[in-house]
Amino acid sequence: MICAGIDAGSRSIKIVLLDSVTQKGIATDIADQGVSQEKIARELFKNLLRKNKILKNDIVRIVATGYGRNIVGLVDTTVTEITCQAIGVGRLNPDAKTIIDIGGQDSKIICLDGKGLVRDFAMNDRCAAGTGRFLEVVASRLGVKLDSLGGIARKSKSPALISSMCVVFAETEIVGLLASGAKKEDIVAGVQSAVAGRVCSMAGQNIASPVIFTGGVAKIRGMDMALAAAAGKPVRISPEAQFTCALGAAIIAANNGKTL
Amino acid sequence: MLDEPAKIDLAEWDRRYSEMHLRGLNEPDYGGPIGRHIAEGDHRLSSLKFDNSPAALRLWNLLLTEEQRLFEAKKRGKKLVGAMKDLGTVPVMACSFETIVPFYPDGAWWSPCITELSDELFKAADSIGIDESFCPVRAVLGAFLTGDCFPIPDRLICSVGATCDDFSAIAQRVQALGHSILWWEIPHRRNPEPDEKSVRLPGGFNAPACHVEFVKSELSRVAVSLEELADEKLDNEKLSRGIKKANVVRRCIDELRNIVFTARICPLPAMEMLVAEMLAIHFCSDLRETTMVLRGLLEEVRTRAKSKQGILSPDAARVFWVNPVADLKVMNLLEDCGGRLCGTEFLFTHALDIIPEDIEPMDALAQMALSDPMVGSSADRAKRICSDIRRFGAEALVISRIPGASHCAVEGKIISNIVRRRLDIPVVEIEVPPVSDSLQATLRTRIEAIVETVKKRRIK
Numbered sequence: 001m002i003c004a005g006i007d008a009g010s011r012s013i014k015i016v017l018l019d020s021v022t023q024k025g026i027a028t029d030i031a032d033q034g035v036s037q038e039k040i041a042r043e044l045f046k047n048l049l050r051k052n053k054i055l056k057n058d059i060v061r062i063v064a065t066g067y068g069r070n071i072v073g074l075v076d077t078t079v080t081e082i083t084c085q086a087i088g089v090g091r092l093n094p095d096a097k098t099i100i101d102i103g104g105q106d107s108k109i110i111c112l113d114g115k116g117l118v119r120d121f122a123m124n125d126r127c128a129a130g131t132g133r134f135l136e137v138v139a140s141r142l143g144v145k146l147d148s149l150g151g152i153a154r155k156s157k158s159p160a161l162i163s164s165m166c167v168v169f170a171e172t173e174i175v176g177l178l179a180s181g182a183k184k185e186d187i188v189a190g191v192q193s194a195v196a197g198r199v200c201s202m203a204g205q206n207i208a209s210p211v212i213f214t215g216g217v218a219k220i221r222g223m224d225m226a227l228a229a230a231a232g233k234p235v236r237i238s239p240e241a242q243f244t245c246a247l248g249a250a251i252i253a254a255n256n257g258k259t260l
Numbered sequence: 261m262l263d264e265p266a267k268i269d270l271a272e273w274d275r276r277y278s279e280m281h282l283r284g285l286n287e288p289d290y291g292g293p294i295g296r297h298i299a300e301g302d303h304r305l306s307s308l309k310f311d312n313s314p315a316a317l318r319l320w321n322l323l324l325t326e327e328q329r330l331f332e333a334k335k336r337g338k339k340l341v342g343a344m345k346d347l348g349t350v351p352v353m354a355c356s357f358e359t360i361v362p363f364y365p366d367g368a369w370w371s372p373c374i375t376e377l378s379d380e381l382f383k384a385a386d387s388i389g390i391d392e393s394f395c396p397v398r399a400v401l402g403a404f405l406t407g408d409c410f411p412i413p414d415r416l417i418c419s420v421g422a423t424c425d426d427f428s429a430i431a432q433r434v435q436a437l438g439h440s441i442l443w444w445e446i447p448h449r450r451n452p453e454p455d456e457k458s459v460r461l462p463g464g465f466n467a468p469a470c471h472v473e474f475v476k477s478e479l480s481r482v483a484v485s486l487e488e489l490a491d492e493k494l495d496n497e498k499l500s501r502g503i504k505k506a507n508v509v510r511r512c513i514d515e516l517r518n519i520v521f522t523a524r525i526c527p528l529p530a531m532e533m534l535v536a537e538m539l540a541i542h543f544c545s546d547l548r549e550t551t552m553v554l555r556g557l558l559e560e561v562r563t564r565a566k567s568k569q570g571i572l573s574p575d576a577a578r579v580f581w582v583n584p585v586a587d588l589k590v591m592n593l594l595e596d597c598g599g600r601l602c603g604t605e606f607l608f609t610h611a612l613d614i615i616p617e618d619i620e621p622m623d624a625l626a627q628m629a630l631s632d633p634m635v636g637s638s639a640d641r642a643k644r645i646c647s648d649i650r651r652f653g654a655e656a657l658v659i660s661r662i663p664g665a666s667h668c669a670v671e672g673k674i675i676s677n678i679v680r681r682r683l684d685i686p687v688v689e690i691e692v693p694p695v696s697d698s699l700q701a702t703l704r705t706r707i708e709a710i711v712e713t714v715k716k717r718r719i720k
Contacts (some may be wrong), residue, residue, distance in 0.1 A: 038375070045692075065429070067425065067701060067702075067705065070701070080705050080709040080712055081315045081705070081709075082705075082709035082712065082717070083709065083712045083713070090354075097339045106702075116684070116707075116718050117717065118712075118713045118716060119713075119717075120680065120687065120713070121686070121688070121709060121713070122688075122689075123688070123705075123706060123709075204673070204677060206680075
């Protein structure tokens with residue numbers, strides 16, 4: 001018997017298939033999000049089953065999560081990404097006390113009680129300053145690839161100070177910095193530091209170790225270091241960082257839709 | 261009670277209304293189907309879910325007909341007093357006169373939501389430079405410009421001092437439009453110094469006695485202005501009668517809150533509770549009908565609670581809500597996500613407390629004015645919130661910010677930190693604009709997440 005978790009995020013859709021008896025992962029896949037979210041999710045799901053020679057009837061339960069969870073029509077139930085991240089990250093990092101999840105559109109800090117249960121959480125607001133979108137804007141403005149930001153930032157000896165809390169105004173600042181001859185690596189390092197500061201400030205004093213970093217932005221090198229500097233404590237990147245939320249949804253599906 | 265309690269949409273309400281009407285529904289002269297208000301521009305009603313009781317019908321009709329009643333009162337020769345900013349004091353004084361009808365022009369802040377911006381009040385405010393960077397209460401400025409929401413009051417009385425910058429700016433613009441305002445000052449509430457004489461305020465805070473004396477002197481100026489308008493003296497006897505009338509309303513709301521927030525099965529939806537609580541300040545434009553409406557609601561919830569009937573599942577997450585929302589749809593959303601309202605702090609908790617009747621009336625009113633949560637610190641608000649969370653047994657806190665509003669830029673942080681530290685319950689901050697349709701998905705995620713967290717903590 002197989003269960004599926006679908007994380008319909010703002011930038012990409014992720015699917016995890018899980019053996020509901022052994023609770024071992026069977027397959028994962030990811031696709032860019034688009035306008036026809038329902039169609040993308042269905043296609044991704046169909047292809048994942050086909051590639052792994054799994055019949056649709058073999059799937060006993062599907063749980064959707066993420067920003068687009070209510071648009072994915074093929075699911076049995078939906079659960080928020082807060083709960084799914086806690087369960088998914090908790091499975092791969094049983095000692096986790098704090099989860100930092102930075103996605104394309106939002107960022108979250110989830111405080112766990114030590115037994116994998118959510119004690120409290122905080123999410124960013126509509127502003128994109130503490131999200132992956134900020135990094136995308138910067139990469140685009142600097143004409144570099146998103147996944148090369150970490151490598152570029154590592155060369156920085158004097159990170160630029162980005163004072164604006166708004167992505168649009170920060171972009172203006174970056175234009176100004178470029179015009180004044182600031183180095184790309186200093187700008188990227190400055191932006192990483194600004195994103196990290198913004199995310200950690202949501203939590204206030206609420207960051208207990210071990211701190212686990214997950215979400216799509218965890219794949220960008222250097223962000224973990226920027227977060228560690230902002231939080232004042234070590235930050236560990238979760239295994240399968242892009243899939244932890246979908247994994248949590250799949251685990252919930254395997255538990256008959258129960259979140260425990 | 262005619263049927264099982266339920267939440268129904270507008271179309272269903274209008275069908276139900278026809279049936280109830282045939283069965284001989286007893287209504288006041290402002291009664292009628294809720295759906296008729298759509299024709300008057302209240303478009304938001306078509307996307308809301310309402311309680312199905314006749315008591316709720318009466319509540320909505322009272323709420324949505326204030327404007328007509330004010331115009332009629334003016335026609336009948338009553339003097340209209342517009343009380344601004346202060347929530348709960350001046351109207352108590354004004355309703356001590358038989359010839360004065362007080363009301364809150366500030367209530368117009370809600371109009372852009374209920375009309376889905378078709379009232380163009382924000383546009384009117386924009387036109388004189390008060391744009392969306394200000395609190396949505398800027399709609400009141402639009403209302404003075406268009407003259408559509410209420411008759412221009414015969415007297416405007418506005419508190420100033422420890423009030424928010426936005427409102428003061430907006431009220432000054434109202435004055436600049438040629439509407440004379442009597443300003444009275446309310447000082448910031450602070451703890452008395454060790455060598456200062458202290459007064460224990462209703463609601464539990466302390467203030468220096470000299471502040472109470474100062475507010476009393478300010479309210480005396482207000483009293484003189486009202487006497488001039490009414491052409492009669494305001495003696496202690498009259499003022500005591502006004503206080504007693506206000507207390508009738510406050511006692512009803514207090515009992516309503518107690519029953520609704522503590523019943524095992526929630527007997528009244530969050531949206532109707534918000535509107536009912538607002539009557540603690542808006543009662544003044546029609547005290548008699550407000551009392552009737554509240555008594556009707558009380559009877560309904562008593563019956564429902566006694567028979568263990570309600571409109572939500574017994575396992576709904578018990579949520580305490582801070583700050584009122586302009587968009588009532590969000591109160592529906594709380595319940596759609598599996599939550600229920602168990603306590604509120606809508607910035608006028610002092611208007612829910614009973615005004616002391618055993619001290620000199622002007623003293624009592626000065627003390628009440630100083631108990632206003634908006635004239636003290638956010639830490640004070642947090643203390644009161646903690647105490648009410650315990651009282652009603654809430655399991656989570658939602659702090660709802662109003663975009664552009666600046667009662668305190670960091671109030672959310674201060675309140676959430678104190679509540680987390682003292683009570684260890686989950687807290688979430690959300691921001692609700694006057695029309696929140698485009699944000700429903702993100703609001704839903706936050707509210708669903710807090711409901712999931714509460715339910716998991718219960719199992720633990």
